[in-house]
Amino acid sequence: MPELPEVETILRGLALRLTGRRIVGLDQRRPDLRAPLPSGLSERLVGRRFEGFARRGKFILATLDDGWTLLFHLGMSGRLVLDGASRGPHEHLTFLFDDGSRLRFVDPRRFGMLDLWPSARLAEHPSLRDLGVEPLDPGFDARLLGELLRGRRAPLKSVLMDQRVVAGLGNIYANEALFRARLCPLRAASTLGPVQIARLVAAIRATLDDAIAKGGTSLRDYVQANGELGSFQNDFMVYDREGQPCPVCSRPIRRIVQAGRSTYFCSRCQR
Numbered sequence: 001m002p003e004l005p006e007v008e009t010i011l012r013g014l015a016l017r018l019t020g021r022r023i024v025g026l027d028q029r030r031p032d033l034r035a036p037l038p039s040g041l042s043e044r045l046v047g048r049r050f051e052g053f054a055r056r057g058k059f060i061l062a063t064l065d066d067g068w069t070l071l072f073h074l075g076m077s078g079r080l081v082l083d084g085a086s087r088g089p090h091e092h093l094t095f096l097f098d099d100g101s102r103l104r105f106v107d108p109r110r111f112g113m114l115d116l117w118p119s120a121r122l123a124e125h126p127s128l129r130d131l132g133v134e135p136l137d138p139g140f141d142a143r144l145l146g147e148l149l150r151g152r153r154a155p156l157k158s159v160l161m162d163q164r165v166v167a168g169l170g171n172i173y174a175n176e177a178l179f180r181a182r183l184c185p186l187r188a189a190s191t192l193g194p195v196q197i198a199r200l201v202a203a204i205r206a207t208l209d210d211a212i213a214k215g216g217t218s219l220r221d222y223v224q225a226n227g228e229l230g231s232f233q234n235d236f237m238v239y240d241r242e243g244q245p246c247p248v249c250s251r252p253i254r255r256i257v258q259a260g261r262s263t264y265f266c267s268r269c270q271r
């Protein structure tokens with residue numbers, strides 16, 4: 001599932017190519033993805049210009065020149081790919097632009113989402129209004145994370161993956177950030193001291209920055225907007241490395257299941 005670095009990478013690719021471009025055609029091949037697509041989509045989008053792109057959590061927000069914003073969520077297997085050949089039966093939407101370029105929304109499992117919402121009231125969108133702090137925002141610091149973790153007895157990793165606490169962190173980056181912070185994913189979130197919280201903030205930011213620099217992680221479906229694969233999967237320290245040596249102490253990485261998701265960690269380095 002695309003997490004923050006994958007969505008950020010796609011967003012940057014789209015912003016580079018599509019900012020200022022006008023939509024001159026929309027080929028819509030089905031009425032729904034996870035939810036029904038907005039009605040009259042073609043009438044509402046053709047003729048509009050993309051003014052800019054932003055990200056909130058795992059959502060891509062494309063600002064249109066008529067006061068509305070187009071929201072994309074890639075779900076489990078969604079791709080937004082520029083140009084290239086047609087992607088077959090799972091290409092559900094194709095945007096055509098005034099410079100001849102195409103944007104293809106491809107989503108085999110159809111957990112993706114697309115919605116239109118007034119730009120001025122974006123914060124009220126049902127999928128955005130409860131999202132937590134952006135971990136790459138300057139305001140995400142030890143004081144704020146300390147407040148967010150206070151009183152929470154749930155396991156640290158589960159709290160970090162809760163989109164209402166920190167937006168955009170999923171399983172891969174929660175695992176990797178906790179290893180870098182040398183914190184056990186199982187400990188209660190409220191038990192961290194100030195030094196550990198500061199270490200965790202730095203680890204989350206460094207993990208996300210590194211992953212963005214590598215174009216994200218390509219394990220299954222994810223590709224960048226230009227169709228290239230990300231390469232952060234080559235830099236995993238714990239994720240998907242059960243039984244392999246810890247890069248710091250060489251003890252085998254452990255895998256357990258937490259809230260239905262795989263947790264990978266070093267029981268010596270992470271306390």
Ligand SMILES: [Zn+2]
Pocket residue numbers: 246247248249250251266267268269270
């Ligand atoms: Zn270790």
